[in-house]
Amino acid sequence: MLYEISEKTMKLVSEGKKVIKLNLGDPDQPTPNEIIEAAYEAMKQGKTKYSSSAGEKKLREELANLHKVSADNVVISTGSKWAIFILMYLLLKKGGNVVIPTLYWTAYELTAKSLGAETRFLRTEIDLEWKIDIEKLKDLVDRRTRLIILNNPNNPTSKVIDEKTLDEIVQIAKDKGITILSDEVYSDISFVETKSVLDCGNDHILVKSFSKTYAMTGWRVGYAVMGKGLAEKMVKLNQITLTNVPVFIQEAALKALELREEIANRIREEYRRRADLACEILSKTKVRFSKPDAPFHLFPKYEGLDSERFALDLLDEGVAITPGTAFGEYREHFRIALTVSEEEIELGLKKICEALK
Amino acid sequence: MLYEISEKTMKLVSEGKKVIKLNLGDPDQPTPNEIIEAAYEAMKQGKTKYSSSAGEKKLREELANLHKVSADNVVISTGSKWAIFILMYLLLKKGGNVVIPTLYWTAYELTAKSLGAETRFLRTEIDLEWKIDIEKLKDLVDRRTRLIILNNPNNPTSKVIDEKTLDEIVQIAKDKGITILSDEVYSDISFVETKSVLDCGNDHILVKSFSKTYAMTGWRVGYAVMGKGLAEKMVKLNQITLTNVPVFIQEAALKALELREEIANRIREEYRRRADLACEILSKTKVRFSKPDAPFHLFPKYEGLDSERFALDLLDEGVAITPGTAFGEYREHFRIALTVSEEEIELGLKKICEALK
Numbered sequence A, B: 001m002l003y004e005i006s007e008k009t010m011k012l013v014s015e016g017k018k019v020i021k022l023n024l025g026d027p028d029q030p031t032p033n034e035i036i037e038a039a040y041e042a043m044k045q046g047k048t049k050y051s052s053s054a055g056e057k058k059l060r061e062e063l064a065n066l067h068k069v070s071a072d073n074v075v076i077s078t079g080s081k082w083a084i085f086i087l088m089y090l091l092l093k094k095g096g097n098v099v100i101p102t103l104y105w106t107a108y109e110l111t112a113k114s115l116g117a118e119t120r121f122l123r124t125e126i127d128l129e130w131k132i133d134i135e136k137l138k139d140l141v142d143r144r145t146r147l148i149i150l151n152n153p154n155n156p157t158s159k160v161i162d163e164k165t166l167d168e169i170v171q172i173a174k175d176k177g178i179t180i181l182s183d184e185v186y187s188d189i190s191f192v193e194t195k196s197v198l199d200c201g202n203d204h205i206l207v208k209s210f211s212k213t214y215a216m217t218g219w220r221v222g223y224a225v226m227g228k229g230l231a232e233k234m235v236k237l238n239q240i241t242l243t244n245v246p247v248f249i250q251e252a253a254l255k256a257l258e259l260r261e262e263i264a265n266r267i268r269e270e271y272r273r274r275a276d277l278a279c280e281i282l283s284k285t286k287v288r289f290s291k292p293d294a295p296f297h298l299f300p301k302y303e304g305l306d307s308e309r310f311a312l313d314l315l316d317e318g319v320a321i322t323p324g325t326a327f328g329e330y331r332e333h334f335r336i337a338l339t340v341s342e343e344e345i346e347l348g349l350k351k352i353c354e355a356l357k
Helices: A002-014 A033-044 A057-067 A079-092 A106-115 A134-140 A163-176 A228-239 A247-258 A260-282 A307-316 A342-356 B002-014 B033-044 B057-067 B079-092 B106-115 B134-140 B163-176 B228-239 B247-258 B260-282 B307-316 B342-356
Strands: A074-077 A097-101 A118-122 A145-151 A179-183 A205-209 A222-225 A334-337 B074-077 B097-101 B118-122 B145-151 B179-183 B205-209 B222-225 B334-337
Touching: A002 A307, A033 A247, A033 B033, A057 A074, A057 A222, A057 A247, A074 A079, A074 A228, A079 A106, A079 A145, A079 A179, A079 A205, A079 A222, A079 A228, A097 A106, A097 A134, A106 A118, A106 B228, A118 A134, A134 A163, A145 A163, A163 A179, A228 B106, A247 A260, A260 A342, A307 A334, A307 A342, A334 A342, B002 B307, B033 B247, B057 B074, B057 B222, B057 B247, B074 B079, B074 B228, B079 B106, B079 B145, B079 B179, B079 B205, B079 B222, B079 B228, B097 B106, B097 B134, B106 B118, B118 B134, B134 B163, B145 B163, B163 B179, B247 B260, B260 B342, B307 B334, B307 B342, B334 B342
Parallel strands: A097 A118, A097 A145, A145 A179, A179 A205, B097 B118, B097 B145, B145 B179, B179 B205
Antiparallel strands: A074 A222, A205 A222, B074 B222, B205 B222
8 A cells, every 4th residue: 555655646746746745754855965975085086896794994983982882793784674684584584483563664574574484563552652562562472582673763653662661671572582673763863862772781783774864765874783793694694695885875874973963953853843843733633643752754543534545535635645554454544754844744734634524 | 715815915915015916806997987977966966865676767778678678677786696695585495406506606605505595516627618517417406406506707717608508508497497597797898709598588587787897896786687577576575675776876877888888898808908918927837727708717727736825825925816715626726816907917927827836
């Protein structure tokens, strides 16, 4: 359904129709110029050769400083997705199951399926502010559980896991010898403090990306922090799959880190304004939603809604959204991505409100 | 041993010693300026967003024209390596074996091992001009054989498979329902005509790269041509692993294709001169070698040689080569990569000849 909406949107646009795209996971911001120039400089300097499958030393060291680990714990990856795939491959290829709280990013499930691993979902609900139920988690894990995948902050709920809950999840993982893979790609631009899995000890895996924090989605550069043994295995797999992330792209990432505060603050504030605006409009309707802790989605619920029908009808009115069914059994929900201008958000949400009347 | 030599080389260089690096698979040529400028232009135009996991339409169409297939048969990949890994994953993850003629590129074996697939090697010898023995191949394949991997032209022998042999291999594959994956990354700059597996029908897989033909090793862009069904499966895996090769890199690849004749001819002639020079020097020695059909290696044999010992001793003389053992049971052989200037080749080979006296 995600792809159906996106294809119909492209068709309408190609026919000359104006569509407000509240369905996109790709922000409207351009990559900052300094980052582009850094890549160009590196290319001109001949940084266009094969290089380390772990990533460039300087970039790994900077990231290690940031996360208070050693450079040996950091592996540069083709976006966060590659790190997630290859770490799931390493941890699940000999069997076992993976526990994933809903709502979850589709790639987790598809990867598990491709690897032939059993997936166990832990359902969360808007009524409980999307909190993970620790007792349910305890019931779900067993001795065949290899991995718990957290998405913190979450796409599409935009909620951050509170400290107490995270500590409890880590305790369960510790008791049962389970690895946590925490996908924290939105944490640097989160509106609230986000406790990282790395703040809970060195046994777990952090996955991060330059995509959202620095408007670098299409550059495909991310990284993962993990134990040295696992890092060595990931590097060996990088050697026979990717070789390396292009060095000029890693130089661009290094420049992004240098401008970290400035860029992340600007992008965070932009999303905060958009989120505030969207919440203000939605609060005047019968739609239920939980206030986002982070960019860049809202996942409201409307009692009795068939979100698939709604999304298709709304597209005819010139607004693209994603039905909740794209994320599992959430038919009464729909996802709004705040990846367009405030003007378009206002216009789009007004049309949504009208359509729901 | 490959990595031991390369690490010792780096150490010597960092200590200020001059080393002639005849051990590198990364050519000395810089990426042509026009290609760098095309990438920069694309970045400035905002081609820094998520895009199709199959690759950009224009690039796929150009490649389809080149290979006389449909764009649906072409998938853009992060270098040729990724295509090889993911196609082996798709074809071998349910078990079966893969047949690989020696000498082979290490990544084939490591990937098969990682996937838990059985590997069957078909040994070739310098005495038979590195030809694949068809009778041996017939004996080696069985009903569990899913894949035959060819490297044509071959690294490190630099031999091209003759037409008759290729036709016979294809016939065996047809009879037994086996897929051939043909890694032809050197074919565009080959000194002799190289018949592609695509010239033998549409049942097989061609893997190519921009790395060698256009001096773009570190850009990580390649492609594979295959049946539509398999292409769709590869695209689905790209969606959950890479998302896409950066669009600005695909624009650079498009520019490379535009300048194809000019760049490939220049690079081919450069390697031909280097190969002629190397053959001339070696022909005056007791070393046996077969004349290379393609860039950019020589794989000579010296009766009774312990190439590991030889490589380490030679490094002390300031020349780095790769011992034959890095490619299997070829202790009397060593690999010379012609990825440095003619001047350095001459100097390096003279030192090799002296050391062998």
